[in-house]
Amino acid sequence: MAKKPTQKPAPPTAVTPAFKVLAAAGVVAAAVIAVLCNVLVARFYKRWDFTQSGLYTLSPATVETLRGLGEPIEVIVFLSASDPLAVSVRHMLTAYGAETTKLQTRYVDPDRSPAEFLALQQKYGIVAGKTEDGRVVTDASLVIARGERHWFVTTDDMVAYDEEDGRSKPKLEQALTEGIRNVLEKQSTKICFTAGHQEISIDDGGPQGLAELRFRLQKNNYESVLLDLSSPKPGEKLADCQVVAVVGPEVRIPEKVANDLAGYLRDGGNVLVLANPVLDEDNRIQSTGLEPLGRVAGVELGNDFIVERSEEARLPQGLGETFFSLPKAHGITGGLLKGDKARFKVLLSAAQSLRAADGSAALPLLVTSAEAFALKDVRPFVEQGKPVEKAPSDAGGPFTVAYAVELPKPAGSSAAHGPRAVFAGSANLAWGRNWREPTLMGNRLFVESALSWLSARPALVSVPEKQGHDVGLALTEESLGEVLRYVLVYMPLSAAALGVFVMLRRRGKEKRSRAGGERAAEGKRDEPEDEG
Missing domain, CATH: 3.40.30.10 (Glutaredoxin)
Structure with missing residues (x-):
């Protein structure tokens, strides 16, 4: 059998200097193009948003x-x-x-x-x-x-x-x-806390002080100042306050001060009143003196003492003077509710009842249970130690212990809303302990929401709402049955069918390979042998 002559490999072609120069120039050109592209990208920055709802497309x-x-x-x-x-x-x-x-x-x-x-x-x-x-x-x-x-x-x-x-x-x-936009604003919202009538101080860092509230307001770019209305020349002017807060006065408010507050509200101001029942030297419940302000707002203070008898609402210790109130639907109480049910309850202590005047636009925020009653005289159990009992003259619940009202805008006003007022029958809503104890989250949310509602300004920016998207999986009986069929029937059958297909395909390849090998072997046997 004759052998074929082997061919020698061709010698390698020599690289010419011109080729080397062109290759180097190509590398340099590519580097220059890359640098220029980066410069262009840096100067003309452009992003594309391919999300379905344009989530990252700016308004x-x-x-x-x-x-x-x-x-x-x-x-x-x-x-x-x-x-x-x-x-x-x-x-x-x-x-x-x-x-x-x-x-x-x-x-x-x-x-x-x-x-x-x-x-x-x-x-x-x-x-x-x-x-x-x-x-x-x-x-x-x-x-x-x-x-x-x-x-x-x-x-x-x-x-x-x-x-x-x-x-x-x-x-x-x-x-x-x-x-x-808020940090660009030159002027912050000023909240004035009244003083001069034994109100709770914003400098009191104790569990029943307002220092914690002041700190929280400062974190949110509010300015908290003292407003001594008993002074002939107070350091702050009433008209300069966006919100005036009267928290826990222990003595009767003078008529002149109450009239000034009423005029402030009437002229477009916003007022927060957190007032417990006020006792005189003989432990008799007396008027808080805020009646002129209440008449403008359409809210009447009860000048009584609420006792809660519901086991679900009152605390185990005490006489029932400390109890949980139920929130009613309003912009202030939105964070306290989950649908129609209370997500957080608000704890009140030593509260008085409130009532909306006839024709008032005031809306209830917090209410007691129907088992509560309001005492007009607390001396029998305060001085004599008698058990707390409802007298025939004492009213029965349920009572409203917090109201919110928005009045019509004054003539010529360019404000975003009319004068607003929030009245509550207890001052413990603003105590510092509310921000330290997780169980008092309802009190914290109520006060923060009330101040936010009172000081509301026009929207600083109008950004269109982004499209909502599902964050959960809702399964019905029909969809559960479909999932069951997919998991137990369709998916196993698909896997089995794929396995059968692969097996048959491999067998076909093996048969063809064997048949080709047998034909090649027969062809070699049929070839005549070459003579030397």
Whole structure:
């Protein structure tokens, strides 16, 4: 059998100098093009939002706000890497950064950078705690700062969850833009706390003081000041206050002061009254002196002492003077309710009843049970130690212990709303202990919401609502049956059919391969042998 001559491999072609020069020039050109592309991208930054609802597409109001920034704004994010909102916040802040160079973003993970977080926590007064899995959580997810002014953004500000239809609505852009607009404001909302009639002081740091409330207001860019209405020349003018708070006076308010407060409310001011029943030297319940203010608001103070007899509402200790009230639907009590049921109850102590005057626009906020009654005379059990019993002249419940009212705008007023007033029959709603004890969350929410409602200003920014999306899985009996069929029938049958198909295909390949091998072997046997 003749052997075929083997071919020698061709010698390698030599690389010419011209080819080397062209290759080097190509590399340099590619580098220059890459640099130029990066320069163009940096100067003409453009992002595309492919989310279904345009989640990261900024509204014209936000773009106008960002492009109008004249000084740096710092945004500090206190979200851990495992937080579900961390990715959305990062993407949104990147979109904000595409519109301005004045926005400085800083991410501080409380779990990974505890020292840095502790320093910022002390600087801004952030409250932190730990979850059951050890993750650090804060009451402020973001801090927006400009110089000495800052604004807190919580998780509830960034997303709203509707428990009825199981959908969540993103509010991140609204919260961020409102925060930026707030720190740009030159003037903060001033809340004046009256003094001179033995009211609870905003400088009292005890469990029954208002220092904790003052601190919380300061965190939210409110200015809290004392307003001594008993002084001939008070340091603050009544007309300069956006909200006037009368908290826990222990002596009767003079008629002149009450008339001044009534005129302030009538002219467009906002008033918060938290007043327990006032006792004279003989332990008799006397008038608080706020009747002129109440007449303007359409609310009458009962000048009595409520005793709660419902075992579900009253505390086990005491005479029934400390009890939980039930919230009624209103903008102030929205955070206290879950549908028609109370999510948080509000604890009151030594309260008096309130009543809406005929024709009043006042709306109830908090009510007692039907088993409560109101004492007109507390001396029998205060001085003589007699058991608390309802007298024939004492009224029975249920009683309203808090009202809210909005009056028509004064003539020529350009305010966003008319004069507003909130009356409550107990001052313990604003005690400092409410912010320290988790069981008193209802009191905290009520006071914060009341002050927010009273000081409400026109919306700083109008951001269209983003489309809501499902955050849960709703399963009916029919859908459960469908899932059962998919899991127990369709999926196993599909896997079995795929296995049979693969098995038959492999067998076919093996048969064809064997048949081809047999034919090749027969062909070799049939070839004649070459003679040497």
